[in-house]
Amino acid sequence: MAKIYYDGDADLNLLKGKQVAVIGYGSQGHAHALNLRDSGIDVVVGLYEGSRSWKRAEEDGLKVTTVEKAVSEADVVMMLIPDTVQPSVYRKYVHEGLEEGNMLMFAHGFNIHYGQIIPPSYVDVTMVAPKSPGHIVRRMYQEGKGVPALVAVHQDYSGKALDLALAYAKGIGCTRAGVIETTFREETETDLFGEQVDLCGGVAELIKATFETLVEAGYQPEVAYFEALHELKLIVDLIYEGGIYAMWYSVSDTAKYGGMTRGRRVINESVREEMRKILKEIQTGEFAREWILENMAGRPSYSKLLEMEKNHPIEEVGKRLRKMMPWLKGIDLE
Numbered sequence: 001m002a003k004i005y006y007d008g009d010a011d012l013n014l015l016k017g018k019q020v021a022v023i024g025y026g027s028q029g030h031a032h033a034l035n036l037r038d039s040g041i042d043v044v045v046g047l048y049e050g051s052r053s054w055k056r057a058e059e060d061g062l063k064v065t066t067v068e069k070a071v072s073e074a075d076v077v078m079m080l081i082p083d084t085v086q087p088s089v090y091r092k093y094v095h096e097g098l099e100e101g102n103m104l105m106f107a108h109g110f111n112i113h114y115g116q117i118i119p120p121s122y123v124d125v126t127m128v129a130p131k132s133p134g135h136i137v138r139r140m141y142q143e144g145k146g147v148p149a150l151v152a153v154h155q156d157y158s159g160k161a162l163d164l165a166l167a168y169a170k171g172i173g174c175t176r177a178g179v180i181e182t183t184f185r186e187e188t189e190t191d192l193f194g195e196q197v198d199l200c201g202g203v204a205e206l207i208k209a210t211f212e213t214l215v216e217a218g219y220q221p222e223v224a225y226f227e228a229l230h231e232l233k234l235i236v237d238l239i240y241e242g243g244i245y246a247m248w249y250s251v252s253d254t255a256k257y258g259g260m261t262r263g264r265r266v267i268n269e270s271v272r273e274e275m276r277k278i279l280k281e282i283q284t285g286e287f288a289r290e291w292i293l294e295n296m297a298g299r300p301s302y303s304k305l306l307e308m309e310k311n312h313p314i315e316e317v318g319k320r321l322r323k324m325m326p327w328l329k330g331i332d333l334e
């Protein structure tokens with residue numbers, strides 16, 4: 001059974017009198033910085049000169065300075081900039097500034113697990129990884145709730161690394177929901193696997209394949225859009241609220257029978273075999289090497305693939321159809 005920590009297991013006082021530097025003010029950064037501040041913790045945001053986020057963080061009432069200065073004054077440093085830029089920022093502005101007994105923190109284990117960041121032996125190294133996009137981390141905190149998170153200790157110099165990490169998790173609201181103990185390895189490998197085969201990669205391909213199959217067979221793209229994409233949210237909401245069985249309970253008997261007999265023909269043994277191969281690529285570090293090299297080369301494949309996604313016919317149909325539903329908030333893509 002996983003060890004799960006709640007509010008009663010975490011002591012926010014361990015962070016009182018300490019300064020926390022939140023490096024980055026994007027999706028996770030803004031949520032962590034604001035939640036910690038609202039929990040009474042002394043926070044400074046670290047950014048680069050000219051950063052687009054600088055003004056926003058100041059307007060939100062936070063102290064902002066350069067990464068180097070923020071780290072030099074902090075006791076706890078949380079790295080919340082994109083994983084791909086963390087190693088160079090760490091080498092240039094963080095490593096030197098870390099003092100004995102400081103805690104270096106991450107919200108994802110990639111750079112520690114794959115050896116892209118090697119911290120000095122005299123600091124604690126921990127992770128608090130909310131299992132949610134940053135904007136929900138903030139919204140739930142403001143509603144008096146929290147999102148679940150994972151906690152892990154890579155290096156326990158002080159002997160109190162786990163307690164300090166749990167205090168941080170409490171400060172951002174996660175112990176309200178529950179914080180599961182894990183390792184950097186488990187968090188990194190499961191996170192990469194989930195986003196590749198299911199949450200992002202798998203779901204996007206399933207939607208496009210459903211849409212394309214219907215359109216190729218002569219059905220109207222608008223009808224195909226509703227079937228392949230729009231209704232997915234309604235189904236996932238049921239699964240999210242009550243589990244897969246609750247979804248089966250709620251749909252018609254015909255959907256139940258068709259889904260249970262045909263679903264496993266879609267996700268068949270060859271798909272599962274491919275999933276196992278993808279997991280191996282993650283476990284052996286093959287995927288990490290590919291992604292690091294892709295970034296070093298200026299992201300040629302990444303950019304081409306993203307452009308193809310942007311121009312997929314389902315995007316044009318979706319844009320038109322979502323106008324029929326003005327209550328959908330939409331996402332600002334700038």
Ligand SMILES: NC(=O)C1=CN([C@@H]2O[C@H](COP(=O)(O)OP(=O)(O)OC[C@H]3O[C@@H](n4cnc5c(N)ncnc54)[C@H](OP(=O)(O)O)[C@@H]3O)[C@@H](O)[C@H]2O)C=CC1
Pocket residue numbers: 023024025026027028029046047048050051052053054067079080081082083085089107108129130131132133134135
């Ligand atoms: N996105 C998510 O919901 C989740 C993310 N995580 C993890 O959290 C961490 C942060 O991810 P995420 O919040 O998505 O990151 P973002 O892409 O949202 O981070 C963007 C922020 O980083 C700043 N930034 C970019 N480059 C630099 C630099 N060289 N120096 C200083 N600041 C810089 C940006 O400034 P500017 O505005 O100027 O560009 C901006 O403030 C990652 O480890 C990620 O894996 C974990 C769980 C979920």
Ligand SMILES: CC[C@](O)(C(C)=O)C(=O)O
Pocket residue numbers: 131132133191195199200
């Ligand atoms: C599912 C995508 C994610 O892993 C997340 C929000 O946790 C990410 O890295 O953005």
